[in-house]
Each structure stands twice: as structure tokens, then as C-alpha cells.
Amino acid sequence: MALKLAVVGSINIDQTVVADRIPNKGETLPGHSLKYIPGGKGANQAVAMSRLGGAVTMFGCVGDDENGKKMTDNLRANGVNTEFIRTVEGVPTGIAIITVGDNDNTIIVIAGANAAVDRSYVDSIKDELLKQDMVVLQHEIPLDTVHYIVELCHENHIPVVLNPAPAAEVPAEIIEKVTWLTPNEHEAALIFGTEKSTEELLKAYPEKLLITQGSRGVSVGLSSGEVLNVPVRPAKVVDTTGAGDTLNGAFCVRIAMGDSVSQALRYANTAASLSTEKFGAQNGMPTDRDVINALEKEGSR
DSSP states (O other), X not given: OOOEEEEEOOOEEEEEEEESSOOOTTOOOOEEEEEEEEEXXXXXXXXXXXXXXXXXXXXXXXXXXXXXXXXXHHHHHTTOBOTTOEEETTOOOEEEEEEEETTEEEEEEEOGGGGGOOHHHHHHHHHHHTTOSEEXXXXXXXHHHHHHHHHHHHHTTOOEEEOOOSOOOOOHHHHHHOSEEOOBHHHHHHHHOSSSOHHHHHHHSTTTBEXXXXXXXXXXXXXXXXXXXXXXXXXXXXXXXXXHHHHHHHHHHHHHTTOOHHHHHHHHHHHHHHHTTSSSTTTTOOOHHHHHHHHXXXXXX
């Protein structure tokens, strides 16, 4: 029987404009295209996990608008259980305004209905949440809710993966209670300060802290005291939006399936790389077969 994976997080629509590069402050540039694409870190990670073979339930809120219906339908079409998504009256569905250019992006997020993922919502779905085998969280819902869920899962011995993005402080007691913490290097600096090097941080939190470092790959401290760095798989980059969400989703699926940390990270890094070769956060996310084919191709070189 497949392990049950839950995401409690954001559901957005991404308004994505493509230009030759990201404009400087005060600068106007011509854009090449404008697209409306399913997004939100929570929804992205749920779709990534589902495409890679996970049995995923999405918990969160959308507005009572057309975008809310479209985003829920899209999750369902990607094999995600949407039974517990709440529609909030009089509030718009969350939106992310994204500029893509020169193999990079900038993102502004407007929370909308994501702000309604509060303690009362969690209490309303608590019975179902506590049936899950793993819970995955990010920072696009209220931080108070994130911490409340971590405490709840810790009390009930449910593993938690926290991707602390967008960057925000994470209290020491929350770090202690999550199973995995997956910041990028900028988020890690905000959480832990800059006094310790990345290597020192990873050794201080073995088998718990995983730090993504862009073009330098992803690193984790092992229980042996070593630091494992998995380099980036070369890709023909089209759009980096959602690459981090793909990595997080892939890592969760493989850890839940019993992979070692090194196996899970190699798989996740490959999945993230593949996701950058297509446009859009969710549109570019690979299937399990895509990742296995890429790993086999790498292994045969």
C-alpha cells in the first residue's frame, strides 16, 4: 500500500511574463508573452510528488473565483486528492506575479485565500491530517499555522518536511521538531545566521538539514560526519520556476519510499534539472519514468 503524503500549503495562479532579461529598478522592457499557469509552492510540490508516484492529498484554501476552480481542477487532473481544499467566500485565489528572463526569475506573491489556512482550518481537517504518513510544509501560508502543524505532527509521530520558503525565521524548537528542513543558502543564512559555514551547519544537523545552492547543487550532512554534495545535472534551461519545488517533492517521495539520503538527493536533483527544460512550474515537472531514464542515461556515460 502506497504511503500517504500530505501537503499543507499554498495554491496560486502564476501570472508569468517572459522577457529577454529581468528589468532593472525603474526600467521598462518589452515582454514576449504573458501566461497564466497553475502554481503556489504547496500545489507545486503536491503535483511534483504525484507525478513521481506519490499518493498525495492537498490541504489548503482557494477563493470563490474562477481561478480557484481552475487550480483545484488542475490538481485533481494531476492525481492529487483535493477533497479537503476549502473555498473561501469573498477572497481571491492567491496569485504570483513572475518575470522570467535570461535563465532566471523574480516572483511577487499575493496571498489571497492562502491567508485563510489558519488554525481553525487545520482543526477542521486534523483527523484526516493525522492519518498521513508524511506532511510537507512551506512558508506561503501563515507561519503560525506552519508551526502549529509541526507541533501537532510531532506529538503524533508523523514525519514533517519543512521547506522554509519564502525566507522567514524558524524558531529553534520548530527546527528540533521537523524531520527535514530544506532551505536554499539564502534562507539558511536567515535561519541560522552567517557565523557558521554551510559545511559546519550541515554537520551540526546531520540527516535533517538539506541546503540547495543553485548551480552548486544540493548538500546534506550524513550521520557518518561527512558532507554529501550532489552536483547539478546539466540542463538546457528554459524556465527555472518550480525547480526547487520539484526537488523538494522528489526528495519527499523517495525518502518516503525508503531511499537513502544520497539516493533520494540524486533522484531529486535530476528531477529538478529536468523541470527547468520546460516552461512553467508544474508544466515542466517530470514523471518517475522521465527521471529514471535520465539517471540511466547518466549512468551509461
